[in-house]
Amino acid sequence: MSAQFDVSPDAMVKATPQRNAGVNWALPIDRRLDDLVTLAHGVGENTTRKELIAAILADVEPDATVLTRMLKAYRTMTVRDLLRVRASDAANVISIKSHGPGPRRVGA
DSSP states (O other): OOOOOOOOTTSOGGGSOOOOOOOOOOHHHHHHHHHHHHHHHHTTOOOOHHHHHHHHHHHOOOOHHHHHHHHHHHHHOOHHHHTTOOTTTOSSOOOOOOOOSSOOOTTO
16 A cells, blocks of 8 residues: 655655565675764764654765676675775674664663
8 A cells, every 4th residue: 555645846855655675684784884983972862763864865866887886895895895894803703783673772
């Protein structure tokens, strides 16, 4: 079942009707998102995972060449590359915490 919503082109995007993205992704991606939220908090940005993802998506230019480059990079990326781990920082494994659904506490 689908629904249609009429929104003003001048409305603030964050104030328009919302939809659950229903995304499942690799745990290292989830960890990377947590790291980025922590980074934002560290510079005084009171944000959430949801808002940060939305901001990143809103800022991506719809350029097929750029999207292709990004997809190819992701498909060949290692966990070490994604999490910016130097070879000297980790032995054979990287521990990644799996969180349940719902909001995260700051610093969790």
